[in-house]
Amino acid sequence: MKKITPANLVPLLTAALPEKDMAHILNALVQFLRDGGVKRASQRFDLLLDAFKQNPELAREFGTRFHRWLGSIHIYPALVGLGIFSRSGFAREMGIRIYERFMPSFKDLNNLRDVFLYLFQRQNDEKWLHTVSLLQWLSLYDTLCRHSDPAAVQTASRHLEQARLHALEMLSIWVAAEELEPEFTRLEPKLMEVDSAFVALHQEISRLVAHYRSGQTEHYDTAHIAVMMEQCRAQVERLRRKGTGAGAGSSVKVAHLLERLSQTLDRLAVLLDIQTAPDEKECRRHCVRLLNSLTTAAVEQHSTELLRRRSINMLAKSISENTSGHGEHYITRNKREYFAMLASAAGGGVIIALMAGNKIRITGLGLGDFTTAFLAGLNYGIGFMFIHIVGCTVATKQPAMTAARIAEHVEHKAGARALESKLAKLLIDVARSQAVAVFGNVVVAVIVASVVAAAVAAHTGAPMLDAHTAAYQFKSLQPFTQPTLWYAAIAGVWLFCSGIISGFYDNRADYLNLRKRLTVQPLLKRLLPARPRAFLADYLHRHYGSLAGNFIFGMLLGMTGWFGHLLGLPLDIRHVAFSSANLGYAAVSDHSGFLYFLLNLAFVLMIGAVNLVVSFSLALTVALRSRGARIESLSKLIDTLWLQIKANPLSLLFPVQPPAAAGGNGNGGNGSSANGKAKE
Structure with missing residues (x-):
């Protein structure tokens, strides 16, 4: 040339x-x-x-x-x-x-x-x-x-x-x-x-x-x-x-x-x-x-891509901001918050066990595939809303919320020399909070399910689940011969989506000023006096996103299997809390041995790990991108995290602080964050 x-x-x-x-x-x-x-x-x-x-x-x-x-x-x-x-x-x-x-x-x-x-x-x-x-x-x-x-x-x-x-x-x-x-x-x-x-x-x-x-x-x-x-x-x-x-x-x-x-x-x-x-x-x-x-x-x-990215970025950040506000309530930093989270998760475990039993009953009614899936979705959705209303916790809902809180921390502390130390401490607090919530959900769900199954057997003279149903429940937990972990990953995606949905509807409530709108809503004005109407309006404004996110999450859990069957695709869900309850029902009904029960409990924890990792990874990625923030050095963060864990290993399981910090961390205004607030 x-x-x-x-x-x-x-x-x-x-x-x-x-x-x-x-x-x-x-x-x-x-x-x-x-x-x-x-x-x-x-x-x-x-x-x-x-x-x-x-x-x-x-x-x-x-x-x-x-x-x-x-x-x-x-x-x-x-x-x-x-x-x-x-x-x-x-x-x-x-x-x-x-x-x-x-x-x-x-x-x-x-x-x-x-x-x-x-x-x-x-x-x-x-x-x-x-x-x-x-x-x-x-x-x-x-x-x-x-x-x-x-x-x-x-x-x-x-x-x-x-x-x-x-x-x-x-x-x-x-x-x-x-x-x-x-x-x-x-x-x-x-x-x-x-x-x-x-x-x-x-x-x-x-x-x-x-x-x-x-x-x-x-x-x-x-x-x-x-x-x-x-x-x-x-x-x-x-x-x-x-x-x-x-x-x-x-x-x-x-x-x-x-x-x-x-x-x-x-x-x-x-x-x-x-x-x-x-x-x-x-x-x-x-x-x-x-x-x-x-x-x-x-x-x-x-360019349509640039217009979309510029215009939607601020909306995404607003949704993430609302999610971050709820995420603070899922983090325990002292003993009072820790035990409040444990009690809240235990209450959630009781309700989840009853929801799982009701799902088994719905499946056994012999209705059509769509009707069964729709009723199962309503069972989950209404159940999750009830858990939120009574102030209890579903452990797997935490990652989507706490990830946004971590992203906020990274954005606000960018450039600070102590970033890795503060972020590592936040990650330890999140891990401990997640661990106690999972423990409360899983242990209580297994116990309640086992008690219910034993009570039904004592009352009717027959096991709650027949041999075929019990075998199916055990089979659904197998991670090596069944696509169980894939189904758990799908549930993790829905968990992530529920956090985004909650943030969207919280943002929507603020944008519409729902609190003021409901006080002048014509039908409510006819049904309720001023003070109850104001109380209802305030409650719905503050919990609009959580209620919507919980209901839609429940419908997604219930309907995924039906869509998979309809499309001929391997779509279904495995959720750690419901899997633990199903394990309790199946173990008592099948009279399985203790070692077999422990093996399946390990499978349940594997399901939980996939639920949490998938939902947390997606939520953290989206939250960081919406804020234009990033973790500068992952290796430094990991090193700092390891040093803090090595110095105080019990902090991963219980809020035991080093003597130097014990007197200085009363957590100020966050002291009651887990008590009745950790419910989205």
């Missing part, structure tokens, strides 16, 4: 110049750079620069035509349209981009916005564009300006300034209008005050625009504008924190509008820097920044 040099690049440029439309000439140059790929785009840009520098006549002709073209096209739409979300919302924006992909719109090449979309429409354009440095762009800009006709440059400059001032005015109006956006005033009622930063910024920019439009040559003092910009950005951050924090509730629409507001402020800042630059060199530097912003925005305009 012939090597490209500045000398043989000149004919290519000369051949492109007779083209009447400057946009097509630019497209030929962009294609030349694009063909170099990520590795050679920057080198090809240097060849282009050398070709212009070595051929002043070519640079003069190209630069003059470029500036005349720039002085005649519509620039304003690009300044306010590229790189800034529309107010149409996430769904509408996504629909437009998908439709554009299959049915591209006509590009008006007299409109700079459409020119950018015409030039940069490949997904890989962003990659090679990033290899071209700021100095290379500045060098090209200087070369063309130096050789172009001064009259053409001056005409383009005046045209650009008018478009810039118009864009500044319009963008500042957009910012001021956000003061009355209902989604924002819901998060921050103070926005309705007259002297908000958004309105003040618009007023200052209007004065700046009037100053330059009047023809005054002296630079405008932008000190007050800088203060207003800083206050606006601070207000956006407050809205983000409220939108992603538990208690306010977020939505994709809020995320979309906040991203639009942030983009508008960024564009205002760049345009202000260009307009008020102290010298030509600084002005050109800011112009290149704007060019980079517009080219990147043109590439992103064709």
Whole structure:
């Protein structure tokens, strides 16, 4: 392949110049750079620069035509349209981009916005564009300006300034209008005050625009504008924190509008820097920044993935934040919390044993497959809701909640030297809390199931489970001859989903302000007096996510086997608590030996391990990604964790603290977290 040099690049440029439309000439140059790929785009840009520098006549002709073209096209739409979300919302924006992909719109090449979309429409354009440095762009800009006709440059400059001032005015109006956006005033009622930063910024920019439009040559003092910009950005951050924090509730629409507001402020800042630059060199530097912003925005305009990721990220963080708040209640740090968790898990074990017995009874009714699965789902769903209402604990629900708490800890402590130590201690607290909860669920479920089976046998004179059913229950626990651990992994996925569902509905309750809505609900107003209605509204608001998550989790457990049968796929579930209860019923009914019982109990614990590992891994991954956080050094964390366990091995099973820390950790306001609160 012939090597490209500045000398043989000149004919290519000369051949492109007779083209009447400057946009097509630019497209030929962009294609030349694009063909170099990520590795050679920057080198090809240097060849282009050398070709212009070595051929002043070519640079003069190209630069003059470029500036005349720039002085005649519509620039304003690009300044306010590229790189800034529309107010149409996430769904509408996504629909437009998908439709554009299959049915591209006509590009008006007299409109700079459409020119950018015409030039940069490949997904890989962003990659090679990033290899071209700021100095290379500045060098090209200087070369063309130096050789172009001064009259053409001056005409383009005046045209650009008018478009810039118009864009500044319009963008500042957009910012001021956000003061009355209902989604924002819901998060921050103070926005309705007259002297908000958004309105003040618009007023200052209007004065700046009037100053330059009047023809005054002296630079405008932008000190007050800088203060207003800083206050606006601070207000956006407050809205983000409220939108992603538990208690306010977020939505994709809020995320979309906040991203639009942030983009508008960024564009205002760049345009202000260009307009008020102290010298030509600084002005050109800011112009290149704007060019980079517009080219990147043109590439992103064709991307549905980036829009989805940006818009949904804040909603995911809000859901994770709500989940994290519940996760704190699942962590025991002192003896009082530890025994409260044990009692709560034991209560859960009693109810789970009765739910498992009822599931066996439903299966034995001989109903159709769908009816049996649906009734089993209702049995699980209503049972889990009841466990939550009475303040008991299902052990396997903990990982999805505590993972979000760990992610929050990583995010807030990022960069701290003691991160590994604090995170290791949190992991030990979580492991101990999980262990005592599993112990309470499994042991009590086995005991209660065994007592019930023995009572039924004594009362009826026949075992509760016949030989075939008992054999099936034992067979369902076999991890080596049956897909038991695969089914346990499926249950782990549903456990993870239940945590996400709980966070979603908690976020939904905050977003809708369910507490206030229910107090004025017409039917409830007719049925209940004011005080009971207020109590009910408050309870449902605080527990909306937990109740919804528990019910849907129960339906998923009950219906998975039916869907597997319907689709001919190996789909079913194995849950440690229900498996332990089934073991108790089968062992008493079958009169199996103690060693055989212990072997199957070990299988039950294997099911529990898979339940917990799968749900915890998925929940931690999602929680970390939603916060943009990560564990910097896994090896350091493991080493620190091992050192803490070696120094105090009993801490994994019981909250025994070293003497130095025993007097200083009363856990403050978390002292009652496990007592009646560990129930989601």
